[in-house]
Amino acid sequence: MAQFAVIGLGRFGGSASLELMSLGHQVIGLDSCEKFVARVADKLSYAAIIDATDEDALRELNIGQCDAVLVAIGENLEASILCVLHLKNLGINNIWVKASSKSHHSILSKLGVSRIIHPEEEMGIRVAQALNYPMVNQYMALGHNIYLVEIEIIEKLQGQTLAQLLKDASAFVHGFLVKRRKDVFSPVPADFVLEAHDTLVLAGPLTVLKSLAPRLI
Template identity: 55%
Template sequence: MAQFAVIGLGRFGVTACLELSKQGHTVCAADISESTVNHYADQLSFTVVVDASDETQLARLDLPSCQAVLVAIGENIEASILCVLHLKNLGVKQIWVKACTKSHHQILSKLGVDRIIHPEEEMGVRVAQALNYPMVNQYFPLNQSTFIVELGIDLQLSGRKIGWLLKERNSDIKPLTLRRDDYFNTELTNDTELRHGDSLVLLGSKTYLTKLAKRFRAL
């Protein structure tokens, strides 16, 4: 498994640490607050007190050996920016950073970080999408126009066939798999019947998938 580091143990940083640990990865969890580090010491494999604005302290952590470093520092934008500069100087391969403001985002873009994250905005978008399209369990963008989505099959769709569901089907849409309990069916045809509780995974254009979701809501 891979090795990661998370700098900043607020709610966002801790959640990332715990999830990476669940997936079997080694995580170095760092924060400037000794009380915060001590609080999570029993839950995380390796915790350390560090001032992320001090390059000398960061250098002791051997961060270049990590697959990626997530800078999850909260409202202290200056510390976040200094941390990124130091990580660049140390030769860290992948740097992901939580941005607090638009100005912070712009500075991080200029610094060339690998990914800028806006947790509240991204979660807000996902919640809005879930409210607007409750049949969509999960979605993953491949680019701005193409998505993979997992549709939950409810009672209204139970008994329908994929051919009916995708009656507007064209080259922009492709059913990838149908999950029923613990079984995944990848040999799908127009006659494959859907049942309540199934999950259907589709690959398609955003335009088509939006039309499909709107048709579901009209049922």
């Protein structure tokens, strides 16, 4: 179990803090808006109304002990940047920040935060991928054009082996795991026989994974 601080409890920060709690972590939720704090206060480990641009107020909360801090302040660019500067002054290194614009991103990159998040853009990309490849439930970019994709095996593919499913793409795409009800099989050998409703996770270049799409529907 880890401990996180989420600064900014609007729609994005509130959702992130509640999801972290559901994953079994401790979460400190902070916001200057009483309404936002009240909405999640009874669901978090600790919640407080605070001005995140006040370094002394942040220091009193001892959030330097957290494994990571997520700065999810909305459109207030100045407040977001000041908050990050204060966190840096407090010796916090693992800082994730929601960016609201390109200029915001540019400033944050110069401040050396751990990760810059663009929720709307990232969700837009996910929605586009889901529309383009409805058979893909989830996907994750691993860098260098390598992706993990999660696919549900449909009825017409039942009885095929992994090798038959991949065919000429088997040199580039690999079976990462198969989830069948409560059982998980990993790694997945070439002769593994697939069943309808199996969840198959594949790893490989995006271009090759795209070429497999027609045979999966």
